[in-house]
């Protein structure tokens with residue numbers, strides 16, 4: 481089944497605006513704790529200042545809505561005094577729960593597993609596909625301890641605030657987190673090669689381009705240009721040293737005019753000598 485991922489970033493949320501970087505080292509699965517299958521309801525109420533939480537995505541029956549860049553730190557493991565360290569390490573998403581039940585102190589009341597089996601399977605398949613995609617993208621091993629976990633497991637590990645999701649829900653459908661991790665690992669193997677291009681987003685492309693440019697900047701220049709480089713550095717046309725001059729990099733038009741302007745200054749000084 482093809483996973484649909486749409487982007488609807490929560491640009492008005494304080495967490496998005498804070499924009500602290502995240503280097504994903506794991507994935508934490510959450511559920512909203514409300515009988516509300518429509519992710520837009522959450523997006524509307526979270527896309528404003530003063531909301532003390534934010535996640536990377538919402539999973540509904542229809543697919544995934546990405547709400548934060550994958551490399552931005554989220555507020556899913558608590559904030560303020562209840563904030564725990566999983567915010568610094570884990571990607572996070574909320575699974576939308578079906579309608580029809582209520583809560584009493586963290587326990588689902590009036591939840592009918594049989595009637596909701598179809599709904600749950602759709603959510604589960606989307607959750608497996610999303611987690612597999614993220615594990616591939618960030619080279620995470622879902623079977624390694626602490627990598628792919630739910631909020632409750634994060635609490636038990638001391639890295640997330642005190643919530644029960646998704647262990648208050650998924651076991652009603654006979655799914656354990658160990659089963660989930662195995663399913664994610666299997667989905668990674670199955671979808672490995674042919675989904676490669678579909679995982680490519682503008683964000684991911686930019687990230688790779690930045691890496692490529694940084695690599696190019698570190699290239700050691702060849703000996704044939706030694707004389708020209710010495711002249712350019714001594715005359716101040718480029719910043720000194722191989723590091724400063726970034727000889728392997730491309731020059732932007734901005735850098736080009738800057739160099740031409742410096743050259744004009746050098747030539748003018750030469751004339752007055």
Ligand SMILES: [Zn+2]
Nearest residue numbers: 510631643645
């Ligand atoms: Zn949670």
